[in-house]
Amino acid sequence: MLKTVSTAILLIAACAISASAMAQKHHKPAKSRAAAPSPNAAAPIGPAYATRPEALLFADDLAERRNLDREWVRQAIGQARFLPQVPKLMLPPPKGTAKNWRVYRSRFIDPVRIRAGLRFWQDNAETLARAESEFGVPAEIIVGIIGVETIYGQQMGNFRVMDALVTLAFDFPAAHPRAAERTAFFQRELEQFLSLTHRSNVDPFEPRGSYAGAMGLGQFMPSSWVRHAIDFDGDGRVDLFNSPADAIGSVANYFIAHGWKPGMPTHYSVQFDADPARVQLDELLAPDILPTFSAASMQAKGAVLDAAGAQHTGPLALVELQNGGDAPSYVAGTENFYAITRYNWSSYYAMAVIELGREVAAARAR
Missing domain, CATH: 1.10.8.350 (Bacterial muramidase)
Known part of the structure; x- marks a missing residue:
């Protein structure tokens, strides 16, 4: 709550x-x-x-x-x-430098950060749980932020x-x-x-x-x-600098101030209509990562949301993650995805935070 x-x-x-x-x-x-x-x-x-x-x-x-x-x-x-x-x-x-989500991801989701994140979560489990309860920001998002930013204080x-x-x-x-x-x-x-x-x-x-x-x-x-x-x-x-508890609470407080909505997912998977003529990709990407479309309007432009995404009641954005010379990856970002980008104005950064937090959570579950 x-x-x-x-x-x-x-x-x-x-x-x-x-x-x-x-x-x-x-x-x-x-x-x-x-x-x-x-x-x-x-x-x-x-x-x-x-x-x-x-x-x-x-x-x-x-x-x-x-x-x-x-x-x-x-x-x-x-x-x-x-x-x-x-x-x-x-x-x-320089102009012409290709963005590559897979390369970017590999910089942040690696065994070193995951192990450090697991130690950080174990050492601060009570504080992370309290922050999640008081602010509604999941522990894994806070863990993802601190891991991406400083490898849990190492840098x-x-x-x-x-x-x-x-x-x-x-x-x-x-x-x-x-x-x-x-x-x-x-x-x-x-x-x-x-x-x-x-x-x-x-x-x-x-x-x-x-x-x-x-x-x-x-x-x-x-x-x-x-x-x-x-x-x-x-x-x-x-x-x-020295208090993980202050850092944890402050990150959660930052997100609430920047529009985090407790209980809302950060994103949904998305595919495209099999008929390319029905896919209005330029229009879907025009707002960039700012959530603008309803689930229905996004799907009317040729995006195919998963079952949970199709039921989402708030605005969504089509987020494109380029993969160098390979086909881009896409997700449907919610207002909470956008809130993460207020920490660092990059969809690549936001996905790295989300995925690092998930990997650390999975390691903790194991």
């Missing part, structure tokens, strides 16, 4: 990063930090942003709007270091989050087709991160994460940490 999260828990999430995740706690970074920065284990590092006028103007504006100490914000942004490899990692694959990222976010806020690659939009996104994430660390009395140079600035077992961006991270272990703080 779905329950609401208490206001008190949400307030904790909005104003705290766990001190245990970051050893040092300072409102002002040490002035020597720019000269001797903590290394990014993944990378060479470039110059500091103290010489970039646009970065310091952004710092001044942020400090005024957020009522933060101006000097603290200027030092934090000015001491951040450019990471030359990070903008390259943001570029999409949470070695980039200093501050460096990654500043690099992407001011040096996002202009060659990206949505460069302006993504630049604005990372500037907002930088603002959220600095506001969060300032409120929590945490050194912003301590947290490590992905090259995009995502943190913890579930790889939450700063805005998601502020809005959706919760204290699910009841110790009075939110720690997505």
Whole structure:
């Protein structure tokens, strides 16, 4: 049965990063930090942003709007270091690169992740069951997310989050087709991160994460940490780095906020009418993964749903998973499939999460 999260828990999430995740706690970074920065284990590092006028103007504006100490914000942004490899990692694959679901799947559904997922589920069975009961998000979906994101905490990222976010806020690659939009996104994430660390009395140079600035077992961006991270272990703080319980509850809370409907399947199998003339594939694929069609309207366009899918009462989307030079795979995605893509905007990602969770559940049943 779905329950609401208490206001008190949400307030904790909005104003705290766990001190245990970051050893040092300072409102002002040490002035020597720019000269001797903590290394990014993944990378060479470039110059500091103290010489970039646009970065310091952004710092001044942020400090005024957020009522933060101006000097603290200027030092934090000015001491951040450019990471030359990070903008390259943001570029999409070259045009003509074929997508391949089978290859993508093999990266995430393998014996290593399944074994790690089984251990994670066994170690956190009670917490996963509680999250499923309170939020209505199946344990296997939560297990799938944490497994795909970090192999259950084994790979949470070695980039200093501050460096990654500043690099992407001011040096996002202009060659990206949505460069302006993504630049604005990372500037907002930088603002959220600095506001969060300032409120929590945490050194912003301590947290490590992905090259995009995502943190913890579930790889939450700063805005998601502020809005959706919760204290699910009841110790009075939110720690997505070291508390599996907080990570489990936060992932479930994220899904509820993004439209997860308890009890609804994620997808149904789908075939096509034997007469190709009856299959309106372009029309079925036009909305992409946004659920738009009723079961009846989908079938009227030549899709053949399984028995459960034909009885589905909500909107559906035809999801295409390309397989390189082979024929694509198709499923009929529900609103819950779409909710998974709000974590990462990719149908391939969503299917990997679903299938990893199922494989771990099957291993647990055995």
